[in-house]
Amino acid sequence: MAAFTMDATWLPFHPAPSKPAFVLPPGAVDAHCHVFGPGDEFPYAPGRKYTPCDAGKDQLWALRDRLGFSRNVIVQATCHGADNRAVVDALRASGGRAKGIATVRRSVTDADLAELNTAGVKGVRFNFVKRLVDTTPPDELLEIAHRIAPLGWHVVIYFEAADLPELYEFITRLPTTVVVDHMGRPDVSKPVAGPEFGLFVQLMRDNPHIWSKVTCPERLSHLGPPDYTDVVPFARHLVETFPDRVLWGTDWPHPNLKTHMPDDGALVDFIPKIAPTAALQQKLLVVNPQRLYWPEEVA
Numbered sequence: 690m691a692a693f694t695m696d697a698t699w700l701p702f703h704p705a706p707s708k709p710a711f712v713l714p715p716g717a718v719d720a721h722c723h724v725f726g727p728g729d730e731f732p733y734a735p736g737r738k739y740t741p742c743d744a745g746k747d748q749l750w751a752l753r754d755r756l757g758f759s760r761n762v763i764v765q766a767t768c769h770g771a772d773n774r775a776v777v778d779a780l781r782a783s784g785g786r787a788k789g790i791a792t793v794r795r796s797v798t799d800a801d802l803a804e805l806n807t808a809g810v811k812g813v814r815f816n817f818v819k820r821l822v823d824t825t826p827p828d829e830l831l832e833i834a835h836r837i838a839p840l841g842w843h844v845v846i847y848f849e850a851a852d853l854p855e856l857y858e859f860i861t862r863l864p865t866t867v868v869v870d871h872m873g874r875p876d877v878s879k880p881v882a883g884p885e886f887g888l889f890v891q892l893m894r895d896n897p898h899i900w901s902k903v904t905c906p907e908r909l910s911h912l913g914p915p916d917y918t919d920v921v922p923f924a925r926h927l928v929e930t931f932p933d934r935v936l937w938g939t940d941w942p943h944p945n946l947k948t949h950m951p952d953d954g955a956l957v958d959f960i961p962k963i964a965p966t967a968a969l970q971q972k973l974l975v976v977n978p979q980r981l982y983w984p985e986e987v988a
């Protein structure tokens with residue numbers, strides 16, 4: 690019998706995503722996705738807030754090839770805590786086609802960091818979403834950020850829009866490039882030009898080292914699939930205002946969705962709505978992730 694059973698309300702990833710109509714440019718990177726277990730091989734963390742369905746590296750590679758991506762950035766999910774073995778295993782098996790974002794604690798050793806670096810880790814994730822993690826004190830996170838900076842890594846940060854005023858100063862003090870997950874999770878029923886999203890735009894405008902993933906319409910939308918029209922103006926605003934500091938990813942296998950499971954092919958078809966020109970698409974999908982994750986290729 691398997692050691693782990695997914696939560697009773699868990700929605701497994703789409704079993705047969707459609708082939709997108711939008712043809713991704715050569716070299717496109719899915720810059721936000723996860724691997725879960727398999728739990729029998731890479732156990733889920735004792736302190737986790739959810740138990741997902743297994744979603745291993747081979748399934749991720751199949752999705753990559755089906756959608757037309759060339760490469761992946763695999764982000765450590767909170768169900769694995771600070772045990773990065775599933776991500777590292779995927780990176781090592783990827784033949785250089787995946788880079789990773791790890792979660793580490795203050796107790797991480799320099800040897801641990803060096804090993805993660807060799808495997809292809811390019812950053813750490815700080816998660817402030819309260820339903821996912823217990824709070825880590827900011828001084829501990831700042832200490833970690835200063836430890837990883839010399840490796841050329843960056844910080845990926847996940848928070849909800851309501852928490853940005855409290856986190857604003859902390860984020861601006863981080864000594865590395867900072868990549869914000871899912872546009873800082875705006876409430877898309879509020880206006881794009883309103884104060885809530887305005888604060889996020891100000892954060893990016895005033896801090897050239899801060900980037901955003903324009904990801905997760907399926908997580909943010911109130912109107913839902915197939916078009917997620919209420920998310921388009923938010924993502925498009927960031928893509929057009931900060932074309933050199935945006936990334937896109939599927940968020941496969943879509944943890945913790947409660948209303949529906951997206952068809953990943955349809956998610957790819959969302960891209961031309963938020964990046965309407967070939968030049969913007971090239972930056973979003975190829976040039977920007979290459980600068981952050983495969984910088985040695987950039988002349």
Ligand SMILES: O=C(O)/C=C(\CC(=O)C(=O)O)C(=O)O
Binds near residue numbers: 821940
């Ligand atoms: O997939 C995501 O980015 C978002 C998540 C899960 C997550 O971040 C995690 O478990 O680490 C969410 O909102 O539940």
